[in-house]
Amino acid sequence: MQQPWMPDAPPPPRGVPDDFSRSTAVLPFGRALAVLAMVWLLLLMGRSGAILDAAYGLPILPGTEELIAMAEAWHGAMEAIGVPTITQTLRSVLSWGRG
Secondary structure, eight states, X not given: OOOTTSTTOOXXXXXXXXXXXXXXXXXXXXXXXXXXXXXXXXXXXXXXXXXXXXXXXXXXXXXXXXXXXXXXXXXXXXXXXXXXXXXXXXXXXXXXXXX
């Protein structure tokens, strides 16, 4: 089988999926990157308390104070919009069936 991106490649036979065309279910790089950025942002929002705790545990080095200040500001912003309350409620609902 020849690779479809080669200039002299024949078209794929009927019924055979073409995994290399634009009609496949693969996201373009830009859209995949945007989805990953949104997922990363949601994870950062939900774990703001853990990020703050980790920042407080950092060793004293140049730049540590700035990281702690950024973590405090991030956690404060998430508290202002109610994200920690939502995630705590969600965790308690999801862990309700556990023993």
